[in-house]
Amino acid sequence: MESFDVIIVGGGLAGLTAALHLRKENYNVILFESREYPNHKVCGEYISNEVVPYLEFLGVSLPKTCGLNKLLVSTAKGKTLRSKLPLGGLGISRYTFDHLLYKKALTLDTTVLHEQVTNISYDKDEFKVSTESGKIFKGKIVIGAYGKRGSLDKQLKRDFIYKKSPWLGVKAHYKMDSFPDDLVAIHNFKGGYGGLSKIESGSVNFCYLVNYNSFKEEGDMVSFEHNVIRKNPFLNSFLQGAKMLFDRPLAIGQISFCKKKPVENHILMCGDTAGLIHPLCGNGMAMAIHSAKIASEITHSFFKIASFDRHKLEREYQSSWQAMFRQRLWVGRQLQQLITHEKLSNYAMGAMARSPYILKKLIKNTHGPIIQANEFQRT
Numbered sequence: 001m002e003s004f005d006v007i008i009v010g011g012g013l014a015g016l017t018a019a020l021h022l023r024k025e026n027y028n029v030i031l032f033e034s035r036e037y038p039n040h041k042v043c044g045e046y047i048s049n050e051v052v053p054y055l056e057f058l059g060v061s062l063p064k065t066c067g068l069n070k071l072l073v074s075t076a077k078g079k080t081l082r083s084k085l086p087l088g089g090l091g092i093s094r095y096t097f098d099h100l101l102y103k104k105a106l107t108l109d110t111t112v113l114h115e116q117v118t119n120i121s122y123d124k125d126e127f128k129v130s131t132e133s134g135k136i137f138k139g140k141i142v143i144g145a146y147g148k149r150g151s152l153d154k155q156l157k158r159d160f161i162y163k164k165s166p167w168l169g170v171k172a173h174y175k176m177d178s179f180p181d182d183l184v185a186i187h188n189f190k191g192g193y194g195g196l197s198k199i200e201s202g203s204v205n206f207c208y209l210v211n212y213n214s215f216k217e218e219g220d221m222v223s224f225e226h227n228v229i230r231k232n233p234f235l236n237s238f239l240q241g242a243k244m245l246f247d248r249p250l251a252i253g254q255i256s257f258c259k260k261k262p263v264e265n266h267i268l269m270c271g272d273t274a275g276l277i278h279p280l281c282g283n284g285m286a287m288a289i290h291s292a293k294i295a296s297e298i299t300h301s302f303f304k305i306a307s308f309d310r311h312k313l314e315r316e317y318q319s320s321w322q323a324m325f326r327q328r329l330w331v332g333r334q335l336q337q338l339i340t341h342e343k344l345s346n347y348a349m350g351a352m353a354r355s356p357y358i359l360k361k362l363i364k365n366t367h368g369p370i371i372q373a374n375e376f377q378r379t
Helices: 013-024 049-057 094-107 151-155 212-216 221-227 233-241 284-304 310-339 342-354 356-365
Strands: 002-009 029-032 046-048 066-074 080-091 111-113 117-123 126-131 136-144 167-175 183-189 192-198 204-211 250-255 267-269
Touching (some): 002 126, 013 284, 046 049, 049 080, 049 284, 080 356, 167 212, 183 233, 204 212, 267 284
Parallel strands (some): 136 267
Antiparallel strands (some): 192 204
8 A cells, every 4th residue: 555645636737736736845746547648628728827927836838829818708699799808818728738737747756647536535634545446545635636527526425416417518629720819709609608719739629518408409419509509690600610620529518516615525625626617707727726736835834834734724725715716606607697698698798898897807806816926935
């Protein structure tokens, strides 16, 4: 039975970022990720500039990619609103980004096992993590970063896992050279909305979220695209002029936006495992990275400060997580309800068109300030 300081379950943005940070502090870290890299994931693939300085601190050099600083929003009938993105961000695919972080983790001698974790137990101030191959690993800290929804949520008896969610996410990459390099476009349609933006390869990521009840009326993706998505004139124009680069779109069901706890069974939850912001807000990638920063710094305090016991560790993490993300998640839920309600969205679009300040305020309230260098230098 191997022992580690920190066990990280999940090798997405949050898990890999935590691994990089903790290896930088010379902790013995093991990370579990069931899938091999690189791979595609259903994601808006926009990262806010909020976390770019922190990534540089971790030694991560992002590839040359599209700088995104303009926003276009349209209703299902094509009414539009344009604005600048206050912080701006970058377009980068998860295929590239996750693989980049993974390769960086390997250079820091991070132990990475491509195995499925089947059980996490806690007893006498120590964790035991079991895998599908029957191996058991011991650790003082476990960070949960295994995504939106997983079998571990049932094993841990998390509240949200017993609630059905109507949301379905779909994504594909397209070739369309005429699509603006600096634009994030959010287009509504009956029962959902989709985002368009360029990524590092020059292709356009089209990722949409739809209520499953709306989707199942059509029966399949092809019918849904032609009979629902294309009703939005902007999306119709895009799909007519673009060529899909995937054999078929990726899809993920049961996407839950229910409230989750940042600490469950003494596990520090990061990224989507701790709370999922609506894709409309465009800040899920940055939140995952930022939550890993918080978890890593508090874990460092736990190991280095004698008075920093487990009770304080969990209390501090939960408090810091809530302070950083609770308002963003709340605003995201309200904004989602507003934008997907046809009558309300038309009214809201009119109000924001008359006062762009309202839109900028909403964007600001779903994003955090850029992390400054003095916020992550060692004390």
